[in-house]
Amino acid sequence: MLNEILFALEAVATWQNLLIMAAGIWGGVIVGAIPGMTGTMAVTLALPFTFYMAPVPSILLLVALYKGSTYGGSVSAILIKTPGTASAACTALDGYPLAQQGKAGKALNMALYSSVTGDFISNLSLIFLAAPLAVLALRVGPPEYFMLMLFALSTVAGVSGNSLLLGLISAALGLLLATVGEDLYGSFRFAFTDNMQAGLSVAPVLIGLFALPELIKLIVFRAASRDIAAKLGDQSVTRAEFMGSLKSILRGSSIGVVLGAIPGIGPSAAAFFSYGEAQRSSKNGENFGKGELEGIAASESANNGACGATMIPLLALGVPGDVITGVMLGAFMIQGLTPGPLLFQTNIHEVYMLFIGMLMSSVLLFGAGKMTMRMFSYVSHIPQTLLTPVVLLLCLFGIYSISSSMFDVAILLIMGVVGFGMFLMNIPAAPFLIAFILGPMIEENLRRALAISRGDPAVLLSSPITWIFAVLIVFVIGLTVRREIQKSKIRKA
Template sequence: MLHDLLMAFQAVATIENFLIMAAGIWGGVIIGAIPGMTGTMAVTLALPFTFYMQPIPSILLLVALYKGSTYGGSVSAILIKTPGTASAACTTLDGYPLAQQGKAGKALNMALYSSCTGDFISNLSLIFIAAPLALLALRIGPPEFFMLMVFALTTVAGVSGRSLLLGLVSACLGLLLATVGEDMYGSFRFDITVDMQSGLAVAPVLIGLFAIPELLKIIVFRHQQTAKPMQMGDNRVTREELRRSLKAMLKGSAIGVVMGAIPGIGPSAAAFSAYGEAQRSSKNRDNFGHGEVEGIAASESANNGCCGSTMIPLLALGVPGDVITGVMLGAFMIHGMTPGPMMFETNLNEIYMLFIGMMFSSILLFGAGKVTMRMFSHISRIPPGMMAPTVLILCLFGIFSISNSLFDVYVLLAMGVFGFLMYLFAIPAAPFLIAFILGPMLEENLRRALALSRGDPSILLSSPITWLFAALALFVLIITIRQQLNKAKR
């Protein structure tokens, strides 16, 4: 085994492979930072270029693009409150307030440190605990998925701001919009137009909800604002900030690893779940949403913690963990490798090379993040009046480029107006987004579970895993009610 590892290390540690991974990381960071240009798009566009490459360099290129784009989404989320990717939406909650306080550099550094930590732990999980986590993922059925989504929805309480009632209203609106389109039995809901039959895509809703209201605020309240740009300010993360954020990083990484290993969950749900857990256990919970570095640490470590673990079901079972690993499944098969249990016997050397290459890519991610941070830092110096039209063009171009659909552009603009109205009425946007992302998974797994039991709701508490998630959800609910009562007394 040691000889095989040494041979794999020598095969990976070449200038060509390092250049390929560096190009993938850099390209992923830049694409992820552009609103609407998702990691899925980056990996899909790069796939044809891998047809003429060796198997492992081609897979490492796709993995590097995936990792780079996941981190890159935090850059625009922090600097212009426009998440480059859906998984970075949670980062805006504390990243953008920090940037407004003149601490954009601090927020970017914390995002980078957390991303690299989550990515490194995720790679270790892929190497050492792929088989046990894959077996656990196999035991997750529709009832377990449903209770997991119920537990994840308890995050709404933590991001509701001053009013839990308004947060619940926002979440209900998100669940309502999540029902637009075709359900699992072929029925259409809210199909006012033909385009609405396929539902509302996450990207235009996400960017419309966060980016467009900021542009409208610049226009509507321009007489109340100065033309001065934001300052980068202090860009150092202090030792004390790192120390108190370490727990949030480790928890976020663990949540990302577990949720990434479950097919279909994805980094967005992991980020919000980790954020909610960090807020519940933090001594600075009241500062969350106002520029708390622990919030950035939790969300960024969680979404990057999914990068390696999404490949656990792919390599161990042959089941893609998300859309991007679905594209990678095609790349594996194009090069004559079939992911699954037999791959660890027939292509063990390639597996070792992939593991070693992924560990190198974590180091390259840190270097690329440090360099691009200095480049992107100039964005904060652009006056808001000049920033608004530039961001609008990027949003429109990015959304239209995903599926060449004008309907998505209309959704972007409509959600922008809706988000601005929510701002005027002090309705928080984060609960809406959480419910919109988790709503389809919640409904689909509830209906599948009831279909399996022929309408018997007891199936929702039919296994130890469902009881665990139900108990956690009930515990969070009790804690939230106690906090609200104490707040009302004060």
């Protein structure tokens, strides 16, 4: 075995492979930082170029693009409150307020350190825990998925701001919009046009809800905010600040690994889940959403922690963990590699090369992040009169380039107006987005669970895993009610 590993290390550690991975990481970071340009798009566009490459370098290129784009979404989320990817939406909640306080450099550094740590832990988990986590994922059926997603939805209470009622209203609106389109049994809901039959895409809703309201505010309140500009500064994360967030980084990485290993969940749900858990357990929980480094650490460690973990079911079972690994499955097949249990018997050399290359990519991600940070730091020095149309064009171009659909562009603009209206009424946007992302997964697994049991709701508490999540849901609801009672007493006093 040792000889196989050393031989694989020698085969991977060539300047050609390192150059391929560096280009993938660099390109992924840049694509992820551009609003609307998702990691799925980057991997899909790069797929044809891998047809003429050797198997392992081609897979490493796609993995590097995936990891780079996941981190890159945090750059624009922090600097201009425009998450480049859905998994970076939580990062914007604390990253942008820090940028407004002149601490953008500190926020970007924390995002990078958390991403690299989560990515490295995820890679180690892929290497040592692939088989056990794959077996666990096989035991998670629709009832367990439903209770897990319901528990993740409880993070709404943590990001509702000062009013839980407004947060619940926002989440209800998100769940309502999540029902648009075709359901599991072919029925259409709210499908007023042909375009709505496919439902609303996450990208235009995400960008419209978080980016466009900021642009509208710059225009409407131009006189009041003329002198306000985010300053990058030269602020590094201190040892005390990093150690203070280390618990959230490790917990977020673990959440990312577990949720990433379960097919269909992905980095976005892991980021929201981790953010909510960090806020509930942190002594600075009240400061989340106002500029808290620990919030960035929790979000970024989880979404990057899920990247390597999504490869676990792909390699061990041949089941893609998310959309991007679905594209990678095609790349494996094109290269003559068949993911699944037999892969570890027939192509163990290629598996070792892939593992070693993924560990190297964590180091390359750190270097690319540092270099890109300096390049994108100039965004904070662009005058608002120039930045506003540039960001708007990036949003419009990014959304249109995904599916060449003017309907998605219309949804982007409509959600921008809706987001601005929510801002005026002090309705938080984060619960809306959480509910919108989790809504389809909650409905799908609920209906499948009830179909399996022929309508018996007892199936939702039919296993130890479902009971664990049920107890956690009750515990979280109890803490939320207790917190609201305490707030009510403080107001009366």
